[in-house]
Amino acid sequence: MTEPGARDRCVFTLCGNSEPPDPERASELPRFFYRSEVDADARTALLLIWRRNHFLRRGGAHVNASTLIRAARRSRQLTQEQLADRAQLDQGSVSRSERGRDAGFSTIDRLLAGAGHRLYSAPTRRDDAASAAAEIRERLREGDKDRAMRALLQLNDNLLAEHGLVRGILGLAEPESTKDPVWDAAIAALVAWRLGAEGIPLPDWVDQPGRFLTEPRSLEVDPADPVPPQFEVPDEFAARGVLAWRDTFASV
């Protein structure tokens, strides 16, 4: 594994304007943000995150810009027309960009700016919770819960592979709904579990009401899956009403 500072950088978007971080306010940040292993770029990014306390999403070069744009727009509860108006583009451009048509960087940047977002880099190439949610939603739409589960497990592995601030970054972006409440709750539970294990502050979205089930349910990946007893369910899953076995997220 290469050193964190030498790793390729992916791009993520951050809610808020583009003003640079104010080093004078560094004292307001928790000590956590200034652990020695955290490099300067991650600190810079997290400073902005801390100030805005509202994060959207990131995507690597292989992650569709469409996902970024759609999530940014929805997080601000804008219609495509409203975003087009703010970005001074026509509605068709927004629609095409969100449908995955290749768009130039300047168009992507204008659309994100219209939704109050901008791009930053983070020292990781791993996909985040928002990317995992997008894949889970697609798999569920296809009726393939097995592959939806693989995507959730991949998110678990990605979170475990990173530490400190970078792990936090993978969980910060608010995922779009998968259109299935139990999977939405499971994604939140997984992020809360893995970030909590390192004492990383949790993003607001993991505790939003829509991430909690009123009646406990399992993910129902396979009809032969047994339902776990309470003591086998991680606390973060139990709190959100998701009946998932702890060791399902363990590698053999």
Added chain:
Amino acid sequence: MSSALDRDDIVTGLRELIAELRAADQVAGIRLVGGAALALRYFDRGTTQHLDSLHISPGSDEAVAAAAARVAQRHDWDPTWLNFEVTKADALPTLGREVEWETIHDQASIVVQVASKDALLAMKLRANRPGRDTRDIRLLLSLCRIHTLEECENFYEEFYPGDGLAPRAVSIVDAIFAEGPLQAPESPEPVVL
């Protein structure tokens, strides 16, 4: 970074790994278990995060890992896409029935093998993680022509003598047999590395 590998990715990765090892004049033996082995040899399956590998002599783990890292860099994969963690996990049956291996590549002192379906089923039964292993267990039971819980328990004890199926595994197997006759999965195309 794409860490989720489908069958095509696995085949591509192994081909390039072999080429890298050959270019470095390395001798190597790689044995695959887990999801990669299932996808390569036995049935269509969702993505796998890693190729769980055992390295057999001759050759060194370091040389294989270095070659794998070069392949990973080329494809923007996780550098540990092929790893030897399973060796440390003590997941491979060692005390009972011997694990058989099927050779899928053997050229110029580079050998790639996958575990037999029997061994893979035994390992899956041992792990029995709901949501993760259940479908694999169902399909492997069919491939191994095991039709009752009793047959399954006897089969398991052949690999892990003195060690019965865990209650959760029994529950899964029971539920699978309660569904009715097992459907055999379609075999994937033979892999050419």
